[in-house]
Amino acid sequence: MTDRKMADNAPLLEVSNLRVAFPTRTGMAEAVRGVSFTLGREKLGIVGESGSGKSMTGRSILRLVPQPGRVTADRLAFNGEDLLAASPRRMRDIRGRRIAMVMQDPKYSLNPVMTVGRQIAEAYRVHSKAGAAEAKRRALEMLAAVRIRDPERVYDRYPHEVSGGMGQRIMIAMMLIPDPDLLIADEPTSALDVTVQMQVLAILDDLCSQRGMGMIFVSHDLNLVASFCDRILIMYAGRVVESCRASELHAAQHPYTRGLLASLPRIDEPPGDLPVLSRDPMWLEA
Amino acid sequence: MTARTDTPSAGWRDWLTTDTPQSRAQARLGRAWAGWTAFRRNRLAVAGLLIVLALVVVAALAPVLAPYHPYAQDLNGRLLPPSAAHWLGTDAFGRDILSRLIHGARLTLMIVALVAATAPLAGLVIGTAAGYFGGWVDTVLMRITDIALAFPKLILALAFVAALGPGIENAVIAIAITSWPPYARIARAETLTVRRSDFISAARLQGASSLRIILGHIMPLCIASLIVRTTLDMAGVILTAAGLGFLGLGAQPPLPEWGAMIASGRQYVLEQWWVAAMPGLAIFIVSLGFNLLGDGLRDVLDPKGD
């Protein structure tokens, strides 16, 4: 904990000119085209439509881009350490222990044939020398920390036996148990109902601020990101077209961001045609 | 003008690969072309296709290609090793092994064609009906399929042949009767995955009849995996037919069936190895051809895998 506090003013993550490319029959296709940002101990939202490269940006930080994708960057550093140069062994140390990730749908992101308790305990044991009893104790504590009422009972459940909301809490417990510094949340609430969504976000919010974690929150939902995060990057076609403070999103400058905001229907507005986004080829370059 | 001289090929390629086809035929051909381009990149699959095509050509032109008559005996030239006159040697009756193999290709192709034309079709009808209608139709049809599937295929084929009498026709019947159940299973599984999909619901909401949905919507989606499975299975059919021939229950002498030829060479195998080895090689190559072809087709038609 003390190291962490000391490093508080240094950036947690530095990304400069990040590119992710996939070979196709006609050459390399770039999913991420030169993304740069730095992240402190804050909640950074990455917003964009499908195919904008937002998820791929999150995954490339953990070097989990599926084969045969290629990740390059001028700089991709976590706490000053070059992630692209890290050995696979070092990368495994970093994964989970320092950087964790929560994905969209717990139905798919939990191992269906292992009890949730063992999956959480496993996450703890990879990064510590703890014995089985200690790991179980910690896992039960963690389940309580994500506000699961009866941890003992849930511990022995299989993923198909829990609801979506509870599954996502379990996922959060599993990812936060090694006490990472950075959490990448990739559409963590998109598969959930709105009320459950809010409850899960509240848990994420509390745990992050308690532990002083940084968070990258990847989502397609502008309103949600604006209300949940501190800062926002807006991605279009593999690039960051605009970045702003969440509270100032309504004053966004880029026509793409403005177009997206305008095309959202609102409860408090009378029915009528919504402005349609017309895409400018220039945005691909900007 | 010069720029146009080399465009005809580029022209029809563009026509095939366009994203905006102008007619039904163009859309369909474009689709076939895309499949062929994907298939062509798998060299082993192309090799398989060539082997299967070669089998067809050899079978069609057997009398022209074979240097000797398949039944022509030469008792002075018995069990000759491979030579310029007899490329693959001669058998115990002095018959040219190459010529017999070439004529045997007709039998192999006939068996393959007959089984391929019956068993998958039966399986497709049974499987899609069971999967689409569900309920008791599914229970009854799948019970029957499971029973048939629980039988040892080869041994049941043996029992059938024993009952019907040895011979190539009965071997084909026995193989066809024992090989439909896996197709029914596959077709049913495919049907179940698409039955609840929205496009089937949409078709029902158009007022489409069950027959129209099964024939027009479900079967086309089952056919890809059935073609793959059938092609792969043809290797097994060839091996089973050869096995029956080997046991003396398939094609009867003097028919140049490859399995039976191995059986007749068996007693000489330690001295005149080629008599048994050559037909075995022929079986192996042709089965491998079907396997390679099926494996390549799977990549194109059914990328999900097994």
Place this chain on the structure above:
Amino acid sequence: MPTLKRGLTLLVTVAVTLLGLLLVTFLIGRVVPIDPVLSALGDRANADSYAQMRTQLGLDLPLWQQFLRYVGDVLQGDLGTSVLTSRPVLEDVLRVFPATMELATVAVVIGAVLGVPAGVFAATHRGRWPDHAIRLLGLIGHSVPIFWLGLMALLLFYAKLDWAPGPGRVDVFYEGMVDAVTGIVTVDALLAGETDIFWNALQHLVLPSAILGLYSVAYIARMTRGFMLDQLRQEYITTARVKGLSETRVVWRHALGNIAVPLITVIALSYAGLLEGSVLTETVFAWPGLGLYITNSLLSADMNAVLGGTLVVGAVFIALNMLSDLLYRLLDPRAR
């Protein structure tokens, strides 16, 4: 309650399947162009004794009653008498069956021990040369006529190189020297303390079981690869990697844990397939098992023996299917 209900469903399923098997063997027995009366009496029967025998065999009854009689007989263990050996078919089958089991068991062990790792390896190296090599080897394994391969192996390893013993379960010299306790010669030899015979029997076992196992390796490797590729695409695999698990643990613990159940089914099915594949292998290697028994009976038109053998193999098939179904329900948390 649901467990009991499912158990009952399974029992009914098995019963119906067995009945179906019996119906098929029964019908095959009826269409055979051999007159069972004549084959019981010999050719010189007069009309009276013919009619008497017909009644005795129940052939004057309606077909469905004949079938019930047949089912009753089978349930009592009466599979008829073999014309060839003049012994009850069941006795014959029980005597030869252990030899087939020995062969198939060793083959399936070979298949699983080599096939599963090969399949996993191919899947984790998808699209690279180990994958292509394993895939090609698998296709080759599926393309070779097993009886021909047996012949060629005998030619090479026995006749030319003299590395392997010839056909049979033991050298002629040792035949009949140990009492058949289990009917499995290697085990019997060990039980009798005859290490020489054990080694000899083991040597005899190597070639046929390796050839039979080749087919099973190809099949198991292919299925394992397919299952594995499906799993490696899943999001929970990403989760396991995010946790910082080693690739070994991701593959062998998480992914393999999810395919264990279908894999067991595949191995059970391939075991069943090997029992049947033994028909041809046994013929080539003069292996006195059920396969050889059935083919010999076939060639002498001994229908009782053929159908009895078919019935036994079919019953073992059904038992294996049921077993893998049970295992599936026991092992997969989602099926409980």
Place this chain on the structure above:
Amino acid sequence: MMIDIQNLRVRFGQGADAVTAVDGVTLSVREGESFGLVGESGSGKSTVLRAVSGLNDDWTGRIAVAGTEQGPKRQKGFYKLCQMVFQDPYGSLHPRHTVDRILAEPIAIHGLGDADARIDRVLRDVGLGPAFRFRYPHQLSGGQRQRVAIARALVLEPRVLLLDEPTSALDVSVQAEILNLLRRLRAEHGLTLVLVTHNLAVVANLCDRLAVMNRGRLVEEMSVDELRRGAAREPYTLQLLRASQGYDRATAESFRDYA
């Protein structure tokens, strides 16, 4: 009344495992109205729609469409009256059929002549030119696919369009296009719309009236004006409203489960 539903009940499964998906729902939709059915997953909103459409034939109660009482099995003519658009444009088009075939099929089933002209007209109607006619679904974007799905529903010239989360699988910019299209088509063809969604903002944009469902029951009905004013009476509706206004730490604390 275009649609009149009385005491609709749908149960799935049998015996002890049975779940009541829809529990005594009564509602009606006037001709030409656009009606929203709102709820979270498992609320039974889609199940109501499937019962009305004829896709689910295992229900009790009374369903009348255009004054005609409907049984579990529908007459062929019903489908000319009432069509449906599904949520996922990737799953609702047959992957091996061209747009042409998808649109030609309903024409063939109902024996309407003049297929070419009808297909051209309906494609133009949904804002796709004739260039799209011979494409396969994989050659189309999500929004284009949803337009094709809408075209398929319109080709029979129905009076009622049932919409099952028609925009929730689409990006917001495409959602706006589809909502605008639906509004225009409704006006041009005098359609009655029933929209099932979890998104209150979409309802506010497209509908006149709405009903909120929770756990198979109808919680309350109101006009979209009332919704806009936040004039909901039931605590469940109020919670849903608050939840759709973005994240707020304090509000999240107050949420509770409604059974």
